[in-house]
Amino acid sequence: MAKQPPQHQDHQPGSEAEMTPRPRSFMEDWPGGDALAGKTAIISGGDSGIGRAVAIGFAKEGADVVILHKEEHEDAAETLRHIVEAGGRGHAIAGDIGDPQFCARAAAEAVEFLGGRVDILVNNAAEQHPCDDFAEIPIGQVDRTFRTNILGMFWLTKAVLPHMPKGSAIINSTSVTAYKGSPQLVDYASTKGAIVGFTRSLALALWEDRQIRVNGVAPGPIWTPLIPSSFGEERTSKHGSGVPMDRPGQPDEVAPCYLFLADPLRSSYMTGQVLHPNGGTVVNG
Template identity: 50%
Template structure:
């Protein structure tokens, strides 16, 4: 008979485990609106990028990474995690996101790593074509590329979805990915890693996100095809497919305003994810631990069924 003061190792393990349902709060965001692109500094509630929780173990020591959309949301969480794993990090972001970017740049520097700011607009061909070269110049090389920046605007009816919005969404989400990756290849050595951010929307498109979902499906195809092309060169290409993650994208017309209070409640875990919960997936795909992982789309979506 086991007394309370003589617990088994199994009991101790159970006591130490985190319940994924309750590890992060089930948020019910108030209806709110920000002009595109949105700022984490004004997000209610604020997103968790791992500032106080992510602990590195040196898995990316000496690596040099470029992350697009690295000022907030998933990109910011990845930037912090990479720095705590030992990497120097350049982040690309819109000039309007400077307030958020400065916070993340300070977090990178706090880990004793080099932080490079690369503000600009991916709609501008000259900027996106030069981005990888500038990152490599300032970092002294480049061996990780995270294509993460995205544009998402919800439109209820196809009749109201303009050609201009479709063009801009494709330019930012997928055409810029082609351009940045193409330019980065002259810098990426054997052992380098490219990680693209796709979405559960590629498999289960929301009727209000037709253009966005279409780009995410294209990113999956781009990832898998490029992975086969670059594998013989020793460069691995993979993707991460987030589910509903709480970021400024959602309040800058990324979701219908009336749906914000229940955002993410429809997944099996019953809550939206936090950006920090994506960071370990990117660290894994960037590190040598995933050396035999090629063309994978790693789903981090709270339990949504995917192919």
């Protein structure tokens, strides 16, 4: 049974403005508060989907937010508007997270906008490209997927880290595919598995001297622009049908995991861990 109308976008990472129905990514039911009052945050892939919901949620809790995005200027502008309406300061930087020079420039610009300090870094940007026959997977695609999904995390984290004080938080977006695999997304799932290792190892590396917590979130099938821009109409229409809850999740249902992990009070005893908002799939990891 179709979960949403058949649709496809021919460009990645896709546009939320073109989706039907639009994802719930504006955190309209989140009451807000002061859990992140005075905090500053950088979110890669913050223009739409999960990144948008996280950015708006952070702003509702009192944070100023810089979002990084690729070419989705309309989506980014809408996200910034909601950040400001929520009471935060927002800034968008466009570029390719797979380029280490862009990561360095973006980090410098973000740090300047945020007043010289970054309390929360969310590594969220990603891309995926299905391939039915692994023997035919393009080498360039594999290189591109790894550059965006995992190497970009290395480069952006390295550039931002000198500006993160003790008590800061890093949150990395991995995926349920890191735990259960995906026959059509071997390169994507591999990068997401690498992110789990990156998260656990970085948590160990950054605690003793810096007291920076590093955690991850592994979403299941979420209704974001990455879905219609990755799959054909039929596959997109059935997105979310393979989980116990029998529906795709919404970005607003995933963002609270990031808000919890960013909150230095509520998640003070959490580092090196991964949360699993995935519609009921048990991954034992």
